[in-house]
Amino acid sequence: MTDPIRVLLVDDHAVMRAGFRMILEAEDEIVVVGEAADGADAVVAAAELLPDVICMDVQMPGVDGIEATRRIADDPEIDAAVVIVTTFDRDDYLFEALEAGASGFLLKNAGPEELVAAVRVAAAGDALLAPEVTRRVIARFAAAERVSAATTRTPTPDAARMSGPQSGAPLPVTFTERETEVLRLVAQAMSNAEIARELYIGEATVKTHVSNVLQKLGARDRVAAVVYAHRHGLA
The missing domain is CATH 3.40.50.2300 (Response regulator)
Structure with missing residues (x-):
């Protein structure tokens, strides 16, 4: 039997974490192993719980999701894929998240099936980039090269x-x-x-x-x- 996908939920809104937990734990192969309400607690929880996937909000008090992602990615003891889940479709969040080491970028208005798919994709070691996001990334770094x-x-x-x-x-x-x-x-x-x-x-x-x-x-x-x-x- 395949081990379940272990997920850590990070969001400063308890209602949002509860909703994500309900959606994810409806799937037999996914288990939510913990929650955190800010980036600092997320880093600690990731080190203690060793999840496979972390669903990370961006705007949180104290340490935000981008910085928490960077700290997690830089810790050799933590082998977790981070999926940024945010309300804001902003390029600065997208690019900063990717640079910090995130494996995916998902908006909170996505459907339940998209959240489940994102967790599965990230757990498999794959990147979660929709075609329109890929085009934005290409355009951004092509522009950077032209300037360079x-x-x-x-x-x-x-x-x-x-x-x-x-x-x-x-x-x-x-x-x-x-x-x-x-x-x-x-x-x-x-x-x-x-x-x-x-x-x-x-x-x-x-x-x-x-x-x-x-x-x-x-x-x-x-x-x-x-x-x-x-x-x-x-x-």
Whole structure:
């Protein structure tokens, strides 16, 4: 029997946490292991409870969700995917969350099935980026690179992280044929399980290919791989 997905809920509104708990615990394979009302408590709870996924609000008293995400991502003892769940569809939240190490970005007006899907996707180690969000990320970092090129300065950390080395050159990284296939499907927002079915290979093999792709790109997560694939015509 597969272990359930362990979820930590972080939101300063108790009613919101209760609603999320009700939605998630209606699923047999998901269990809410704890709650926190601010970012500082979230970091402590993440270290103690070791959840698989953290649903993180942004605007909270004291330590906000962005800073809490950064602290969690920087802690080698915590291996949890953070999904930002916020009321505000703001670019600054989106980009700061991704830079802090978040694996996904979801609005609170999303339906219950979208919340459940987000938790499952994050638990599988996949990035949660809707196509419109991907386009916004690409546009942001493409603009950063244009500014960098115009001023002949070293590329900004934002641009470097999301575009990979020597962005703009024809595929500076050499992938195997199978790695290229996997990267194309990652860029289509497919999960590892979906890629495995598409290519008729095992899910463990997909994970290995994804890991190899990220290593070759020098990328921290699948978000960077998705953006790279779009910018180099692999999507």
